[in-house]
Amino acid sequence: MKKVVNIGIIGTSGRGSGMLGELLDVEGVKVPAVCDKYEDRAQHAFDIVKEKTGEEPAVYLDYKELLARDDIDAIYCATTWITHSRIAIDAMKAGKHVAMEVGGAASIEECWQLVRTSEETGKFCMLLENCCYDRNEMAIFNMVKKGVFGEIIHMAGGYQHDLRDEISLGRENRHGRLYNFQMRNGELYPTHQLGPITKVLGINRGNRFVSLVSMASKSRGLNEWIKKNKGEDYDLADYSFNQGDIVTTMLKCANGETVVLTHDCSLPRNYSRAYRVQGTNGLYMEDGETIYLEGKTAHEEGDWMHHAEDFEKYRDEYEHPLWQKYTREGVHGGHGGMDFLVLSAFAEAVKVGGQPPIDVYDTAVMMAVTCLSEQSIALGSAPVAFPDFTNGMWIDREPYRRGIYCLDEVCEDYFKKED
Numbered sequence: 281m282k283k284v285v286n287i288g289i290i291g292t293s294g295r296g297s298g299m300l301g302e303l304l305d306v307e308g309v310k311v312p313a314v315c316d317k318y319e320d321r322a323q324h325a326f327d328i329v330k331e332k333t334g335e336e337p338a339v340y341l342d343y344k345e346l347l348a349r350d351d352i353d354a355i356y357c358a359t360t361w362i363t364h365s366r367i368a369i370d371a372m373k374a375g376k377h378v379a380m381e382v383g384g385a386a387s388i389e390e391c392w393q394l395v396r397t398s399e400e401t402g403k404f405c406m407l408l409e410n411c412c413y414d415r416n417e418m419a420i421f422n423m424v425k426k427g428v429f430g431e432i433i434h435m436a437g438g439y440q441h442d443l444r445d446e447i448s449l450g451r452e453n454r455h456g457r458l459y460n461f462q463m464r465n466g467e468l469y470p471t472h473q474l475g476p477i478t479k480v481l482g483i484n485r486g487n488r489f490v491s492l493v494s495m496a497s498k499s500r501g502l503n504e505w506i507k508k509n510k511g512e513d514y515d516l517a518d519y520s521f522n523q524g525d526i527v528t529t530m531l532k533c534a535n536g537e538t539v540v541l542t543h544d545c546s547l548p549r550n551y552s553r554a555y556r557v558q559g560t561n562g563l564y565m566e567d568g569e570t571i572y573l574e575g576k577t578a579h580e581e582g583d584w585m586h587h588a589e590d591f592e593k594y595r596d597e598y599e600h601p602l603w604q605k606y607t608r609e610g611v612h613g614g615h616g617g618m619d620f621l622v623l624s625a626f627a628e629a630v631k632v633g634g635q636p637p638i639d640v641y642d643t644a645v646m647m648a649v650t651c652l653s654e655q656s657i658a659l660g661s662a663p664v665a666f667p668d669f670t671n672g673m674w675i676d677r678e679p680y681r682r683g684i685y686c687l688d689e690v691c692e693d694y695f696k697k698e699d
């Protein structure tokens with residue numbers, strides 16, 4: 281196991297530069313090279329590294345020059361959705377492991393290319409799905425594994441985030457989302473809740489998605505926001521956006537479970553990933569932070585409503601050992617601490633040279649939801665078949681690597697070893 285690894289960063293806008301600061305806090309990580317096609321953003325990344333470490337990373341505007349270096353073990357890619365896979369594939373071919381920011385695929389071919397390149401080069405490709413490491417999601421995973429919900433039957437989640445300003449001002453802010461909302465219509469950002477869902481359902485390890493159906497509402501939210509905030513004469517005020525305001529997607533699993541995803545980014549609303557986990561013993565719902573468990577949740581005779589109770593006490597009782605350790609040692613970083621954990625998990629996989637907790641098959645499955653949902657919507661919400669990126673291996677996979685960042689099992693023994 282390497283003690284120190286060199287990670288190059290490609291794409292240093294809001295997300296990339298924020299994560300860069302945290303990556304530099306991960307033990308044993310050095311960032312000797314930074315890249316963005318915009319010079320000011322690449323320079324900003326240089327400044328972050330210089331300020332935090334005193335070292336001066338090389339600055340690139342062309343990512344291929346960064347990939348040509350032979351001292352880089354892995355790259356972290358935080359570019360736009362439609363550029364992630366190309367860069368990841370080139371990086372694996374150049375002998376680097378890859379962490380890729382979240383986003384969906386534009387085609388199924390793109391997903392296969394990721395899978396085949398990873399298999400051929402032996403380099404891993406990890407979708408950096410930070411929500412897998414969120415505190416509640418990890419506690420719920422622990423509860424699922426302990427059988428608290430019984431057998432899981434149904435799950436739901438969504439990316440429900442008012443991004444009307446970020447999307448509408450995409451040209452002014454050189455941000456990648458706008459063009460996708462103009463041209464596409466589908467579940468554009470499936471992975472935030474799908475990450476935790478796939479791990480609970482054992483997708484690619486004894487289970488898989490077999491089919492998907494998507495439906496899109498009409499599109500009004502962006503036009504209304506633009507008219508109010510940029511005026512009726514602004515050139516996008518009456519633009520006919522392809523992307524529906526609400527896109528709902530249903531997935532069916534080989535083992536019989538169902539999943540509903542909601543994409544909701546262009547209407548006024550509060551942030552929520554609307555996580556829902558439902559089994560034969562009861563359910564958890566993020567909206568309202570409640571839980572209902574048969575035989576546990578107090579139930580008064582004659583109360584036909586079956587009132588739920590607060591989730592908090594269960595979160596404390598079933599806190600994932602990674603979060604117990606993290607809260608003891610000091611939570612830091614963005615998005616409530618989960619960003620630092622996902623970066624630590626990535627860095628650990630680079631140090632040991634493989635088997636990240638989210639592998640290329642998980643990455644391909646999550647990303648594929650986007651282009652499959654676009655196809656389903658284009659076909660009038662027809663069901664579409666979900667490819668098996670493992671080519672049958674989901675039935676009998678090689679074992680996952682156990683450890684403190686493992687997302688397939690709660691490896692309590694590893695925490696005891698550390699204590």
Ligand SMILES: NC(=O)c1ccc[n+]([C@@H]2O[C@H](COP(=O)([O-])OP(=O)(O)OC[C@H]3O[C@@H](n4cnc5c(N)ncnc54)[C@H](O)[C@@H]3O)[C@@H](O)[C@H]2O)c1
Binds near residue numbers: 295382
């Ligand atoms: N996990 C999270 O919580 C989270 C949060 C925010 C953003 N993100 C994801 O991070 C990614 C980046 O988000 P952002 O808001 O910073 O987007 P952005 O559009 O502002 O930035 C993308 C950057 O990539 C650069 N880029 C594009 N193609 C490039 C290329 N070929 N070579 C070098 N640089 C290139 C662009 O110049 C730009 O600076 C997106 O995938 C987004 O979905 C994830």
